[in-house]
Amino acid sequence: MDEERARTSQGSVPFRLRVGVTGHRRLDDEEALAAQVRRTFQRLRALVPSSQFTPVLFTAVSSLAEGADRLVTREMLRDQGTRLEAALPLPSEEYLRDFESDASKREFNELLARADVVTGMPPAASREEAYQRAGRYIVEHCDVLVALWDGQPPRGQGGTAEIVEYARKRRLPLFWIATKGQPEISEEMGQGIGPRGP
Numbered sequence: 001m002d003e004e005r006a007r008t009s010q011g012s013v014p015f016r017l018r019v020g021v022t023g024h025r026r027l028d029d030e031e032a033l034a035a036q037v038r039r040t041f042q043r044l045r046a047l048v049p050s051s052q053f054t055p056v057l058f059t060a061v062s063s064l065a066e067g068a069d070r071l072v073t074r075e076m077l078r079d080q081g082t083r084l085e086a087a088l089p090l091p092s093e094e095y096l097r098d099f100e101s102d103a104s105k106r107e108f109n110e111l112l113a114r115a116d117v118v119t120g121m122p123p124a125a126s127r128e129e130a131y132q133r134a135g136r137y138i139v140e141h142c143d144v145l146v147a148l149w150d151g152q153p154p155r156g157q158g159g160t161a162e163i164v165e166y167a168r169k170r171r172l173p174l175f176w177i178a179t180k181g182q183p184e185i186s187e188e189m190g191q192g193i194g195p196r197g198p
Contacts, residue, residue: 015054016083017044017193019076020061020142022135022163023068023149024179030071033148036183037075040146040175043185047193057081061142063089063134064111066104068148068160068179073111086115087141089134089158090127098127132158139167144193147176 027033041058050056060076062069064086076082088095092112099105112118121137124130135158139145145167147160154161167174171190178184 014057016059017048017056018059018061018142020138020145021069021072022138022145022147022160024160025065025067027067027071027148027179032183033177033179034071034075036177036185037072040177040185044144059083059085061085061087061138063087064108066099070107070111072146077114084115085117085119086112087119087134087137089121089130091120128157132162135163136166139163139170139172144173144175147174148179149176150180151178
């Protein structure tokens, strides 16, 4: 029996906070960014605290791309009770072609195997459109978005800046961590944060 089922059987009803992930594939200082990701989750726990009968559990909603997606997803999965929903822009066999090394491909497959839900996007006219669809899906299926972003304007379809802008238009709560210079955390509360049911 897993921990969540045990809690439920003891009379507690967990809430799921769905945390979407977007960000750049190339990151300069992953260690410093990972530390800020951990601080972001501490802040989320303060904003949406657990109680004796309503434990707040995370679900990561991620495309599992190299860089930011995997960094945030790995940090989230350290937290017991976290679930993973993979939102893949392309069929997994095709998506693997976008990853450079065998180690990266192995990591993708390992994370994918941990996913409770795998959602594929419908066919798109281009890879850029496929990535855009996955990014929008993530925004539409989360309660808060964590972005590892350099703060620069969009440089193409489906990129991090475009997905951040889409989240802002939807007034989705956003935590963005700067990937250039000091990795500072900026909070944009949008319409406010609240968990979903189990």
